Amino acid sequence: MGYNPGVKIRLRNPSREVELPGRKRVKDVLRELDILPGTVLVIRGADLLTADEVVGDGDELEVRPVMSGGSATSVSNLK
Amino acid sequence: MKCRKCGDGAVIELPRHNAAFCAPDFKEFFRKQVAEAIRKHKMFTQDEPVLVAVSGGKDSLALWDVLIETGYRTAGLYLDLGIFEYSVESKSKCEAFAASRGQKLIVESVAERVGAGIPEVQKATRRPTCSACGLSKRYLMNRAAIDHGYPVIATGHNLDDEAAVLFGNVLHWQMDPLSRQSPALASTHPKLARRVKPLYRLSERETAAYAFLRGIDYIVEECPFAKGATSITHKQILDRLEEASPGAKHNFLFGFLEKARGVFDGADPTALNECAVCGQVTTGEICAFCKLSDQVKRRRA
Numbered sequence: 001m002g003y004n005p006g007v008k009i010r011l012r013n014p015s016r017e018v019e020l021p022g023r024k025r026v027k028d029v030l031r032e033l034d035i036l037p038g039t040v041l042v043i044r045g046a047d048l049l050t051a052d053e054v055v056g057d058g059d060e061l062e063v064r065p066v067m068s069g070g071s072a073t074s075v076s077n078l079k
Numbered sequence: 080m081k082c083r084k085c086g087d088g089a090v091i092e093l094p095r096h097n098a099a100f101c102a103p104d105f106k107e108f109f110r111k112q113v114a115e116a117i118r119k120h121k122m123f124t125q126d127e128p129v130l131v132a133v134s135g136g137k138d139s140l141a142l143w144d145v146l147i148e149t150g151y152r153t154a155g156l157y158l159d160l161g162i163f164e165y166s167v168e169s170k171s172k173c174e175a176f177a178a179s180r181g182q183k184l185i186v187e188s189v190a191e192r193v194g195a196g197i198p199e200v201q202k203a204t205r206r207p208t209c210s211a212c213g214l215s216k217r218y219l220m221n222r223a224a225i226d227h228g229y230p231v232i233a234t235g236h237n238l239d240d241e242a243a244v245l246f247g248n249v250l251h252w253q254m255d256p257l258s259r260q261s262p263a264l265a266s267t268h269p270k271l272a273r274r275v276k277p278l279y280r281l282s283e284r285e286t287a288a289y290a291f292l293r294g295i296d297y298i299v300e301e302c303p304f305a306k307g308a309t310s311i312t313h314k315q316i317l318d319r320l321e322e323a324s325p326g327a328k329h330n331f332l333f334g335f336l337e338k339a340r341g342v343f344d345g346a347d348p349t350a351l352n353e354c355a356v357c358g359q360v361t362t363g364e365i366c367a368f369c370k371l372s373d374q375v376k377r378r379r380a
Contacts, residue, residue, distance in 0.1 A: 037322070038322055040284075041284065043291065047090065048090040048091055050092050064291075067239070067311065067314055068137070068138060
């Protein structure tokens with residue numbers, strides 16, 4: 001298996017960047033980041049991605065919270 | 080994932096509707112939900128000028144966009160709250176939006192009307208920041224509508240906002256607010272504009288997706304005072320319910336509006352007077368906004 005550069009993710013509120021290895025579905029990216037899918041938009045360039053979309057290969061994503069004045073809702077903790 | 084309507088690739092899934100849509104069909108779905116809200120609650124007609132309260136965020140700019148697209152006569156109202164860089168940026172988003180669509184934007188400044196921006200108002204009053212801010216916004220919105228001749232104010236409150244407010248009011252059995260919670264509040268005084276919420280059928284994620292797909296440049300950063308706000312905790316609790324049971328927020332809000340709201344009618348029969356200081360509507364002799372302004376002036380004196 002060749003090297004896969006994974007996916008680079010920009011998160012907001014607070015603004016930060018993380019990288020995850022390999023190819024995976026958007027819903028698995030969000031699970032790894034501990035984010036409820038219904039609380040964010042996942043954006044690649046000019047496109048919105050659905051939960052079953054596969055990302056990787058150096059994709060750059062933005063995970064943008066949808067709550068006015070808030071951040072993404074965590075699966076495990078209320079902030 | 081395929082679009083339910085045309086079978087093309089979907090860009091958004093809507094678990095509560097058990098559906099997914101491509102970008103053009105999602106925008107069509109969005110416009111239909113707004114049209115249904117306006118029709119069902121007789122919010123306004125094509126002939127009435129509508130004042131859209133805009134904050135620079137996704138909801139209010141998405142609302143303004145959809146009303147312009149569907150041919151309503153609108154102007155925007157931006158309230159400058161004086162919240163540091165957040166207000167500077169949100170104002171510039173509203174100005175850019177209005178200019179790009181050739182629409183009128185009315186700007187009102189809290190500092191000009193109260194004598195200080197929201198951060199200083201909060202210090203002068205001991206009220207929680209969001210409470211002083213909400214009071215100021217409701218007052219200035221109504222005053223601008225009356226002064227500029229708009230019979231109706233439209234705000235960008237969405238399904239998540241409304242469900243979270245309902246949740247908070249039910250937790251504490253706040254009878255007066257429960258009796259007033261509605262997508263459309265009628266004018267009950269010549270100096271009170273109608274207030275409507277045409278996005279109440281659409282979730283926060285749907286308004287964000289619409290704004291993104293329409294290329295609307297909105298402010299994503301949070302208000303610095305929102306951190307730790309109770310309303311955000313309530314939203315997060317409802318987010319978890321929604322994840323476990325899609326449609327939970329919709330059923331909670333729509334069930335209240337359709338089945339339970341009538342129970343609370345009459346809980347808020349207070350007559351409206353005109354404030355002895357400013358002449359705007361109030362339930363007392365002097366309105367809460369004038370009392371707030373007075374507190375700020377005394378603190379600065």
